[in-house]
Amino acid sequence: MTDLPQAPPAVKLGLVIDLDICVGCHACAVSCKEWNSGGHSAPLTDFDPYGTHPSGVWFNRVHSFEVVDNAGDARTVHFPKSCLHCDDAPCVTVCPTGASYKREEDGIVLVNADTCIGCKLCSWACPYGAREYDEDAGVMKKCTLCVDKIYNANLAPASRVPACVSACPTGARSFGDLGNPESGVSKLVASRKGFDLMPEQGCSPVNKYLPPRPRMTTGDGAPLTPVAADQAGLLARWVDRLFSH
């Protein structure tokens, strides 16, 4: 059924991505590809994987942006993006067959590959580009929030998180219930002023992003300090004075 759940799900599983911490290593994207190549939506087809123009389905991709402030000062922000499992998911309601659905129990948005006709309309309806069409299978695929991992009782409890969260070497990704204001992820979002992507599109995304922290400055605005301070040794002070002229 492509109607959204009558009442918003009480449990809203999702990700919180810290743009201050992410170093853009792409480990989350690679780990996602690895897990999901054997998971719920397997395979994630690749075309020409070892050739000159490889292409294929990925659920998570890391973009890198440059942000330039009014003073012309630039910073790089690495930006992982996957499905945001929106409360008002337009990809679900446009589906003509009911293959696309949002789960009432935890809010995860999934595609039933057995009833998807491959019309691609859901990928047009998503403002974020979360859905990727599998030309080989003829059906739409998307992030499952590792639904086959997070509930897997065969795994140690600590491993029951999405593959991207397990893989992140810097701890930039957190997973939890964003429907519960007392959960760790909700408190993290509240304390760091987490935000929605494109709120003007009206999708009410569940996943949140945490902004980069302000730059540390020296107070007087000088971006650099002299190589050698006064407490440096005699030789270093002499070299510093020589090259400071």
Next chain:
Amino acid sequence: MHPAKSVILFTTTSGAGAGLLIWLGLFGLAGRLSPEMFFHIVAFGLAFVLVTMGLLSSVFHLGHPERAWRALSQWRSSWLSREGVTALATYPLAAGYAVTLYELGFAHIITKMMGLAAIVSASLFIVCTGMIYASLRPIRAWANPYVPSGYLLFALMTGAILLALLQAMFGGNYIPATGFTIGLLAMGFMHKLGYWRFIDQTSSGSTPETATGLGHLGQVRLLEGPHSEANYLMQEMGFRIARKHAHALRRVVLIAGFIVPSLALVAAFIVSGAGIFVILLAAVFCAVGMVVERWLFFAEAKHTVAMYYGAPSA
């Protein structure tokens, strides 16, 4: 957006076919259609062939055409599903009308009811097609009232030109249909100009700054894409057309789609005996103009996802 040939063929031919059905309904109920059986077969047959061609082209465009029947199930939420339902409902209603019109005559109550039902169903089918696009908020060029009204207007316009052609071919009085067509061509011309002004002068509420949520830090631009090769999203939604080509193609739409057909149809009034020839000329030019119009409708539409891949706006 990527202009897929199948979708261009679908929306133009099924629109013309449904538009022709609406005119056959209106003219038939007014008693203005030739009572000949052969005319009925050719006119309704042409409308059904056009609608069917369009539907088949869109079905075979699917990843799984054999599952297409499933698309009829979600009419409560999906405009694509509603389009399928109204398209299939139009067949028996229009066929029933065609039969009752020939057998019972235009004044019979059953003919009137069937005709009215066929007109409503065909109109809803066209509006649903337009609403599929108008309901997609990430695409500013589509999510506006110009889109469903344009689909209906262009379907009525191409349908009217086909009716004028059919009546000229069968020696009927093609003057009323020709007059309606000229009026619709003028409305279509103005509508297209209004639409282009709208998409040129408005901007999306979404920017690279809102797409990343980093606007409070400054101006955002893509530094490095997630991968070296194009992916599905970039091919499907990152399609971009050079501005100078767009302007040249807009002129083709205006000249071939509206101006030449209007002049040709005016000639049908003035030059006696030129009827079939000039109406056929108008229909051919209008068809070319409509295909270019539909190609531009896709090619000029920008999707918000392109901003994650370096587009400065959507």
